[in-house]
Amino acid sequence: MTENDLLYTLALQHVPNIGDITAKRLIGHCGSAEAVLKEKKQNLLKIDGIGTITLNDLFKSHHLKEAEKEIQFIKENQLKVLYFKGDSYPEKLKHCIDGPILLFQSGNINLKQQRIISIVGARKITTNGVAFCKKLVETLTPFNPIIVSGFAYGTDITAHKSALKHNLQTIGCLAHGLHTIYPKVHKKYMVDVEKNGGFFTDFWSTDTFNKNNFLKRNRIIAGISEATIVIESAEKGGSLVTADIANSYNRDVFAVPGRTTDSQSVGCNNLIKHQKAHMLSNPLDVPYILNWQLEDNKKPSVQKQLFVELDTTEKTIYNYLKENDKQLLDVIAINCEMPIFKVASILLSMELKGVIRPLPGKLFEAI
Template identity: 30%
Template structure:
């Protein structure tokens, strides 16, 4: 898209009370942002839901200096501007009912990101939530699947970090501007994400985090992806809002079951009762998304044929005794390791794809 067309898109996005659905209808009639501004008031107002007052606001828009400054600031800060009419605008997001007219982006969105999976959950995660999130996000990233989340504390940050630690791609969708990272302690994580993916927002680059922004950004998290995984969440968690958007958008919803006495698992257990696919391993996700990703079968075959993984001494000790299925207590007794070390070793072996948990017992993968 040429710079002039981008300018008209930003201007239309600024006009009060001209919503996304109305803008989509205007684009459908006039074909471009520029043509909307060049049309007469009668033609604009004739579009369903627009009316004479909104048409006047479009025709009388005069804050072009503000738009020029915004474009200059984005260029200075190396912020990409994707508009709804750009060929590089995220394909899945364009298909939802109310896609953002403009996306501000630090980093880069690539074609393969359309096969992304959202991994979301509670800000106040438990150790269980951390472990399952790391495992799922890491294994998906190793399959070449982009992990999309919201950069929030807890599950979101863990999902981004797990993808990056496996040299995978990840995208963070913000409820603030891309130059106003929230929470502030995630600035370093945001910098890492920019190098291996993107941070994006529909809000102005320096927009502060506002309570009302976060439900809006959740529709983007689900809209960017082919499915949403909720790993741990309370009943009032924003992650359940994201899963609701995913259902409305016709995307897959997955949930990790948890302890029935834990508030942090009430949300995921509720989703499973309502029909979300139960996830006990990454294979549960892969079998559902395989039809959407033609290259996934080849990736799985390559990983199965990959050279043997070199194990550290303590990892090898655990791996060697798992010729037969053992539960955690049995592994503790046989290895003599302490529980915290053993939990970390098991997680690493699971992430490396060497062991799997079946019916409460760990065993080597076939």
């Protein structure tokens, strides 16, 4: 994207009555943001869904002047700008109708890794929630996912810190421009995040910070991710909005269940009850449902796992496979008298321990 292209695209993004959906329609019709701003108003009015109110402010000169100032900020802070039609723009976000036409980035984000998940939840996360979040990230580490969240209090920062601990790339999606950070107490984590990931936002350095920004930010969290995981949530909350957005994008949503008496589990329980989310009781449910496979060089070696300890259910399945050779998942579940979903999670755990191996056709065998 040339600086001239960026100038006009920023100017178009700056117009108050034109959101991302309308901007994409205008660019699609005219070919570029520059062409839009140089087109005659009467021609733009012929575009379906474009009215006089939308175009009222379009041709005012101050949009280009403000765009010039923002380009200066981008240069001074060495930010990257991703255009919605460009190769570097998040692939999954390209398929979201309301994805931003421009995305501002700091850090060393590498989106070539296709396993991208977002982890969201309550700001007042409980100790149980923290423990599950940490265990989730630790368990998923062999699959090398990118961990996305909102860099806020509670669940967000727990997810980011857990990703950093296990050397996973992590992305913070911000509800403000890259001239500041909120909350300020999290500024101490910025350097580490930018070394192994970074930050995304579609807000300018001049945008006023307010609570509505969080709702707009949530579409980026849901949009760039393959799946959204809600750790904890009260009956109402921003993480439930993110889950709804993810559902609207036809992405997988997971929710961690809790006791009906726990206020921070109401939202998650409702997502599960209304079939808006998979129940996430075991971290290994995530790779199973998303059909993630470990790369050969990351699978545990058999030699290292000779003395691995198996729990009672794992021993039952292992002994059955030893006695009966290769077996189908359904057959294992029936003969071991366990639910299929439970057997699937146990088998994945045993695969990670190096005691069984999956075969084509949903067959499994003991090693």
